[in-house]
Amino acid sequence: MNNSVFFLAGVVTIIASCVPISFALPPCVCTRGFSPVCGSDGTTYNNQCMLDCAATKNPDLSLARPGKCDTRAKREEPLLCPCNAIHLPVCGTDGETYANECILDCQKEQTNVEVKYQGPCKVKREEPICACSFDYNPVCGTDGEGQKTYSNRCELECLQRTQAVEFLYEGPCRNKREEIQVAPGPICLCTTDLRPVCASNGLTYDNPCLFDCAKESSTLEVLRIEHEGICAPKPVVIGEGGPQCSCPKVKEPVCASDGQTYSSECMMNCEAKELTVTRNGPC
Structure with missing residues (x-):
């Protein structure tokens, strides 16, 4: 837009029109008022006017x-921090290992x-690939x-490469409590651990818990543990005038x-040689 100039009685009068800053050419007329603003280029301008003025060159x-x-986000040059060379590594929350805590604190400027924890960051190991069969043993x-x-x-030994896994024994673990029926008697919550004890009734129980369960259900005599381990086999007479068999008094019904x-x-064979076992457990 053109300016108009008039000469009246020796006085020069200039009539000017205002235009948007975006069409004005720098330098711009801005006050020195300090009301800082942050531009999209990461630069701090003293006030909005100064930013608008700079925008005439950068649309x-x-x-x-x-x-x-x-300003910390803009710094890309390496920081110079007065840290010693003592090697006391720490692991940062960014997953990096720093030689000591001072160097990590220096990095906070950017x-x-x-500090996540003392010591170097732990390197994640990939799960091992083992060639194990699908056999269930x-x-x-x-x-x-x-x-x-x-x-x-094989599956256990494969995990031992990366984990503190130990072999205990063959067969499935027997650490879970199971309901075991002691016939006749109540249902007892006992483990299947094999720690046999010999009772005063001549029977061997797999562990003291099963003995205690049988003791609670016994009404004929007061049971007590004679010794640890299985009972010694004793001759058993089957029927009056019948054969004399040497069978251990264990409770393994068939x-x-x-x-x-x-x-x-053994007791079945002692009774009659022609008998056969149809299944383990009571009929």
Whole structure:
């Protein structure tokens, strides 16, 4: 827009029109008032007018936010910090290992890193690839929290490469409580651990818990533990004038082909040689 100039009685009068700053050419007329704003280019301008003035040369420039820009985000040059060379590594929250805490604190000038823990950062290891078969030959081992049953020995040994896993014994773990029926008697919550004890009734119980359960259900006599381990076999007379058999007094009932339940296979064979076991357990 053109300015108009008039000469009246020796007085020069200039009539000017206002135009937007975006069409004005710098330098711009701005006050020195300090009300800082942050531009989209990361630069702090003293006030909005100064930013608008700079935008005449950079059309992409705009207001990012009121207030000063965060100068730490712009710094890319390496920091010079007065830290010693003592090697006391710490792990930062950014996953990096720093030679000591002073160097990590120095890095805070550029990032918000904090100390995660003392010592170098732990490197994550990939899970090992092991060539194990799918055969189910269970073994019991540890898993860091207790006992765990592994499908086979190879699976357990594979985990030992990266974890503190130990082999305990062959077969599935027996650490879980199971309901075991002691016939006749109540249902007892006992483990399946094999720690046999010999009772005063001549019977061997797999562990003291099963003995205590049988003791509670016994009404004929007061049971007591004679010794640890299985009871010694004693000759047993089957029927008056019948054969004399040397069978251990263990409670391992079997169901015979005659439909009768015998306390063990030995007792069944002692009763009649022609009998066969149809299944383990009572009929």
